[in-house]
Amino acid sequence: xxxxxxxxxGNTLKEALRERLLYNLLVFAxxxxxxxxxxxxxxxxxxxxxxxxxxxxxxxxxxxxIAVFLGVALVARELDRRTCYAILARPVSRxxxxxxxxxxxxxxxALNVVVMIAVTVLVLFAYRRDAAFxxxxxxxxxxxxVVQLSVSVAFAVLFASFTTPTLAVIFTLTLVASGxxxxxxxxxxxxxxxxxxxxxxxxxxxxxPNMGLLDLKEALVYGDPLTxxxxxxxxxxxxxxxxxxxFLGVVVFSRRDIR
Amino acid sequence: MVPAISIDGLAKxxxxxxxxxxxxxxxxxxxxxEPGCVFGFxxxxxxxxxxxxxxxxxxxxxxxxxxxxxxxxxxxxxxRAAVGxxxxxxxxxxxxRPLEVLSFMGRLSGLSGxxxxxxxxxxxxxxxxxxxxxxxxxxxxxxMVQRLGLAQAILHDPPLLIxxxxxxxxxxxxxxxxxxxxxELRRRGKTVFxxxxxxPDVESICDQVGMLLGGRLVAQGSLGTLLDGSIRAVEVxxxxxxxxxxxxxxxxxxxxxxxxxxxxxLFPDAAAANRAAVATVSAGGRILLxxxxxxxxxxxxxxxxxxxGPAPGESARPR
Numbered sequence: 001x002x003x004x005x006x007x008x009x010g011n012t013l014k015e016a017l018r019e020r021l022l023y024n025l026l027v028f029a030x031x032x033x034x035x036x037x038x039x040x041x042x043x044x045x046x047x048x049x050x051x052x053x054x055x056x057x058x059x060x061x062x063x064x065x066i067a068v069f070l071g072v073a074l075v076a077r078e079l080d081r082r083t084c085y086a087i088l089a090r091p092v093s094r095x096x097x098x099x100x101x102x103x104x105x106x107x108x109x110a111l112n113v114v115v116m117i118a119v120t121v122l123v124l125f126a127y128r129r130d131a132a133f134x135x136x137x138x139x140x141x142x143x144x145x146v147v148q149l150s151v152s153v154a155f156a157v158l159f160a161s162f163t164t165p166t167l168a169v170i171f172t173l174t175l176v177a178s179g180x181x182x183x184x185x186x187x188x189x190x191x192x193x194x195x196x197x198x199x200x201x202x203x204x205x206x207x208x209p210n211m212g213l214l215d216l217k218e219a220l221v222y223g224d225p226l227t228x229x230x231x232x233x234x235x236x237x238x239x240x241x242x243x244x245x246x247f248l249g250v251v252v253f254s255r256r257d258i259r
Numbered sequence: 260m261v262p263a264i265s266i267d268g269l270a271k272x273x274x275x276x277x278x279x280x281x282x283x284x285x286x287x288x289x290x291x292x293e294p295g296c297v298f299g300f301x302x303x304x305x306x307x308x309x310x311x312x313x314x315x316x317x318x319x320x321x322x323x324x325x326x327x328x329x330x331x332x333x334x335x336x337x338x339r340a341a342v343g344x345x346x347x348x349x350x351x352x353x354x355x356r357p358l359e360v361l362s363f364m365g366r367l368s369g370l371s372g373x374x375x376x377x378x379x380x381x382x383x384x385x386x387x388x389x390x391x392x393x394x395x396x397x398x399x400x401x402x403m404v405q406r407l408g409l410a411q412a413i414l415h416d417p418p419l420l421i422x423x424x425x426x427x428x429x430x431x432x433x434x435x436x437x438x439x440x441x442x443e444l445r446r447r448g449k450t451v452f453x454x455x456x457x458x459p460d461v462e463s464i465c466d467q468v469g470m471l472l473g474g475r476l477v478a479q480g481s482l483g484t485l486l487d488g489s490i491r492a493v494e495v496x497x498x499x500x501x502x503x504x505x506x507x508x509x510x511x512x513x514x515x516x517x518x519x520x521x522x523x524x525l526f527p528d529a530a531a532a533n534r535a536a537v538a539t540v541s542a543g544g545r546i547l548l549x550x551x552x553x554x555x556x557x558x559x560x561x562x563x564x565x566x567x568g569p570a571p572g573e574s575a576r577p578r
Contacts (some may be wrong), residue, residue, distance in 0.1 A: 007366040011352065018354050082350045086411055089316035089344035090367040093336045258318040259273075 004092050005100040013111075016070055024249055026112055028063035030119045037123055049221045055120035055219045059154065063109055063116070067149045068172045071105050071156025076165040086256065094254040102157050102246055104148075109149040117142050118189020137226040137239055141216045147238035148214035152176050154242040158249035160255060175208065183212025214238045261330040263419050263450035264292035264315065268324035271310055271474075284310040285474045288324070292452055292467070294418070297445050299461035300454040301560065302471035308454040309347055311471070312423050313549060315452075316344045340368065343415065347423040347454075349408030353397035357407055360396065363412055368415040382410040385391050387436065401428040409440065420444060422453035426460055438464050458556045468556070470563055477563050486554045493532035495524045496541045496548035504542040508535050521547060 016022060036054035040047035060201060076082040078101075117139070124133055155175050159168035182204055189201045213234050219226045269288040272281045285307045292298045302308050313319040314326055315333055331338035350358045361379035365371075370378060383389050386406040396404065405428045412420055425441075426434045441451050443462050455461060461468055461482075468485055470478040478485055492513060496520030502509075505522050509515035511531055512524040526532040529551065536546055554562075 003369075004367055007363060011363050015352060015354065070285065082348070083352055085318060086344065086349060086351065086364060086408070087367060088318055089339060089342065089346070091340040091365065091369070092340075092367050093338050117527040255320075257273075257320060258313070 002096065004096040005103060008087070008097060008100025009103035009107060011215035011255075012074060013107045014110040015074060016104065017111075019070060019073075021073075022066055022070060022108070022112070025062045025066050026115060029058040029116060031040070032058040032256070033116065033119045034123055037127060040127070046225050048124065048128060048133070049191050051123055052120070052133075053217065053221045054147055055116065055123060056145070056220055058204060059113060059116040059120070059142070060148070060217070061217070063112055063145065063149045064105050064152050064176060066112055067105065067152040067154050068169060068176065070154045072160045072168040072172065074105065075101055075157055075160035076168065079258070090198065094256075095250040098157060098161065098246065098250045098253050102153060102242075102249075105153045105157070106146070106150045109153060110146045113142055113146050113243065114151070137216075137219055137223075140226055140231045141220040144214050147235050148211060150236055150242045151179070151209045151211070153212070154249065158245050158252065161249050161253040176211070179209035179211035180215075182208045183210050183215070186210070186212075198207050209241050210225070210237070260294060262291045263296075263329060264290065264298075265330075266290040266311070266315075266324070266326045269311070269314065269321055269326055271307075271314065271319065272322050283474055285314075285322075287359075288471075288474070288476050290469055290476060290479065291498045292450060294329075294446055294450050295445070296466040297441055297451045297464055298453070299465035299468045300452060300471065301456060301458060301461055301468060301556075302454075303456055303564075306471040307474040308471055309423055310474075312344075312421055312452075312454060315421055316342060340415075341418050342413035343417040343420045345405075345408045345412045345420075345422040345425055347427060349404055351396045351404065351407060351411075352397055356392065356395055356432075357383055357410070358392055360407060361411060364411040365414050370415055374501040375556060378414055378416070385413070385440070386410045395398050402430060402433050405429055405437075409437065413444070417449075419450045419452065422451065424455055425453050426455060426457055434460070458560060462556045470560060472564055479490070482556065484564050486556065486559050489554065490529060490551045491554060491558075492552045493526045493529055494548065494550045494552060495526060495532050495535050495539075495546070497521055497524075497536075497546050500539060500542060500544040504544065506540065508538060511535065521545075525552075 033051075033055040036051045038052040039054060043050060050251040078087075084097070088094070121134065125131060152172065156168065159171045163171070186201070186205055189195045190198070190205070195201065214237070216224075216226060216234075218224050267289050269285055270283075272283050274280065275282050283439040288311060300308050300311070307370070310319060313558050315322050315328065317333055317336065317339055319512070321333075326333045328338045329341050331341075333339075352363075355363065361383065362375060365375040365379060383392065386409050388403060388406050388410065391399065391403060397408065399407065405425070409422075409425065412422065420541050429437060438460065441453070444451055445466075465482065467481055468479070469476055470485070500522055505515075505517070506522055508522070512535070513527050514525040518521050524532075524535060526535060532549065536549060539546060
């Protein structure tokens with residue numbers, strides 16, 4: 001990371017904050033979280049958990065949609081509208097450009113998560129009338145969600161750097177969804193002797209992002225214990241995975257002719 | 260002395276379409292631009308001008324050959340620190356105001372703080388956009404965007420300016436402003452390399468010209484060496500002639516016409532024009548104009564283009 005990447009990240013954040021899509025999704029997610037107050041009335045005794053579950057899930061789902069669609073749009077637009085010409089003709093490497101875009105987009109989704117944390121805190125406080133839920137694990141869950149969203153952003157940047165926006169969205173959503181689904185089935189596939197093509201499962205285990213590892217909603221909802229070591233290891237995995245995808249993006253974009 | 264731009268055997272082939280059909284854009288281009296000169300890079304649409312420029316500024320990788328800027332390979336991003344680039348039909352983030360664009364671009368070139376703010380104000384004034392400082396780029400006309408493009412190109416005071424069709428989209432006043440700016444930049448010792456297919460612009464400001472056709476350089480040199488210098492015709496304009504004398508002069512002229520201010524004749528050579536001038540004065544007429552017509556850059560371009568290969572419409576064009 002250098003001053004050039006930071007300048008590009010700042011400009012990307014500025015551009016993202018002018019996107020109507022961001023606000024539409026954010027308002028919808030916030031309304032859904034606030035609406036969990038009503039939904040929680042349908043159960044007995046678990047209202048607080050339902051509120052936390054709905055709030056965290058909407059943060060995750062809408063955060064992913066923002067990361068994918070905004071990530072692809074902002075990178076593709078630089079190429080389509082040729083705003084990148086004057087940028088890349090300066091002493092800016094392709095790596096600086098890709099990393100700058102990535103950082104700006106991660107800052108955008110992080111801001112989105114911060115707003116959702118505020119909404120969640122307000123809703124939970126309105127229901128419980130106490131702040132006992134504001135523990136370190138509560139914030140750790142959302143912090144890990146930012147890492148999880150950064151994986152989606154990295155895929156969006158990678159695919160937008162060499163293909164059309166539509167294909168980039170399809171590829172990114174497919175890989176991110178595969179990451180969630182595989183996290184659910186990997187243990188079964190790896191341990192069940194009935195599963196034949198174990199080598200393929202192992203390849204997928206390494207290649208696909210393990211989104212389940214970065215998803216700690218259960219710790220938030222059921223109060224599962226979360227140690228600092230576990231949190232740091234999970235965060236390190238997510239950051240390393242994002243870094244690897246981003247590196248691939250830099251390599252691909254460096255080889256691309258900007259016509 | 261290290262050349263401002265040095266290109267050796269540069270070639271580029273694009274792969275186009277689903278079948279990845281090869282399309283040659285540049286073929287063995289060798290070119291040298293000395294520091295401090297204004298170099299006009301001319302050629303029809305699709306000749307390879309923009310491809311060459313994009314290779315120089317690192318947007319496209321060369322297929323074969325080498326290119327360097329002030330001694331540094333164009334593959335090194337740091338080589339571009341010495342370059343100010345105006346893209347063809349420039350585009351900037353529409354939500355930014357001109358000073359914000361300049362601040363962003365300046366930071367990418369390593370400027371910061373009061374120096375960046377001062378330079379931004381200076382170049383905004385220089386390109387005539389001071390009064391548009393509060394507008395976002397979204398509200399700019401094409402000419403205003405072009406001026407902003409020039410402003411960001413000169414912002415960091417680079418020794419080399421690479422301008423891709425700088426007059427494009429400008430009105431006559433804007434074109435004159437750009438010509439004046441290029442002349443001023445040369446006076447300050449900058450090297451200006453610009454592409455265009457508007458040949459009169461080249462004739463008025465360039466020291467050196469390179470002509471590109473079908474991806475090949477067909478001529479390079481000063482205007483004096485590229486134009487053959489011979490007299491193509493001599494125009495004589497005169498008044499106070501009787502109808503009979505005018506008719507006799509028209510018989511020896513290549514073309515003749517009469518207007519409110521007298522007669523205009525076009526003679527094939529200086530000797531015929533001389534005889535006509537003597538006859539005019541002897542008959543009591545007045546010579547209003549006696550002007551030899553030499554080869555223009557446009558005529559020279561057509562002359563060189565004819566045997567060189569593909570016609571402009573057939574030449575490679577990246578897509």
